[in-house]
Amino acid sequence: MAAAAKNAPDKRRMILDAAVRVFARQGFHHCRVSDVADEAGVAYGLVYHYFDSKEEILNTLFLERWQIMLDAIGEIDARELPSRDKLRSVAGFIIDSYQHDPDLMKVIIVEVTRAANSFGAVHLKEIRKAYDGIAAIVEAAREEGSFKSGIPSEFAAMCFYGAIEQLLTGWIFELLPRTDADYERAKDLVVEAICGGLENGVTSRPAASG
Amino acid sequence: MAAAAKNAPDKRRMILDAAVRVFARQGFHHCRVSDVADEAGVAYGLVYHYFDSKEEILNTLFLERWQIMLDAIGEIDARELPSRDKLRSVAGFIIDSYQHDPDLMKVIIVEVTRAANSFGAVHLKEIRKAYDGIAAIVEAAREEGSFKSGIPSEFAAMCFYGAIEQLLTGWIFELLPRTDADYERAKDLVVEAICGGLENGVTSRPAASG
DNA sequence: CTCCAGATTGACTGGTCAGTCAATCGTTCG
């Protein structure tokens, strides 16, 4: 069986990967299960051999990836780093995730985290963990005095996460340029914008001049 | 006919208002046209007397309200005000809109501006105008030197708008407190967070010490 | 009162699609 798993293509995985492409292209509601099966090169019925329903496919994709992000946030928070650098790492992780697999991130954001009436409500607990993780980083910064005490940490976390998600939305809608350099630059810019602020002042990093 | 319009309830308006409540409660995809008709206290067929399709109802709701917001942004930008105060006015307008009619704003955000695979793509041009309007405010601030030149204005606009929309999302999901005082406070906080930044520095307003 | 046009009604239709299931295939083991 171990040998079989090595030789045979993992059909379950193929279905999940195909679902990412189909959901990203057509949206969860505008595609049929047969589209996913066709994209995976697999018979219709096999989808139901591995998954109980169309929704379970999306739930699986979301939970799989979201847990990785939650782990990353927790790991970043545990490092010995200035708070700004922690937030920069979180932003970097999310942007890297998009750069590495834009279809998957599109599906997760569009079909789950922003879908208040369907999957968003189902996974609210998990989604909230990410906000809480970011808020914890901000809270530590407030306590040590590097961040303003007047802005509640959970409020700041929403602003920070919202800004990042909006950047991904800009890329998804092709409203923002999408070269590797743009992704890389965005990591610094979003942290500079949210931590340092848009206004001229003294809090910005002495980064490259351009 | 003028008298008729005065006496008779405007059924078309009743259908639109009912649609807002139904779409907000169940989501566009998870409700039936008959739900809207029932909520409006109107026969099923009358919905199709006033609208060509279920989608047209949502399009109408979105365009009606979005145009008001675009007008508001344009009007705010034309005022003689410091850039930060302009952004504060934009944030205030959007938050007031949510406070005044949370169902409508929920529908617009969840079903349109964040629905990349359906209505979001259809109305991308209109959605973009809002980003551009905010970017224009930021751009003027950069030129006069009050905002950092290192952060592109369209990038800053996405961060600012994203932060606001995420706040609304927090209220929609009931993750953030929703008293009148919270809404009022959020207007200042979001501007302080994005313009002044989360870090301690010299750019924050000398506001009340709360 | 009659006629007309637009408003209103709700039963019905046509198409779509998620999910089922009986049949077939392929592999392993006795």
Added chain:
DNA sequence: CGAACGATTGACTGACCAGTCAATCTGGAG
């Protein structure tokens, strides 16, 4: 070989629902 069992197939079904339409109502004009 052949039994056994999971993997795989795809035709089929049952439910659902957007949109149609012929009938009815209503109110004003002549």
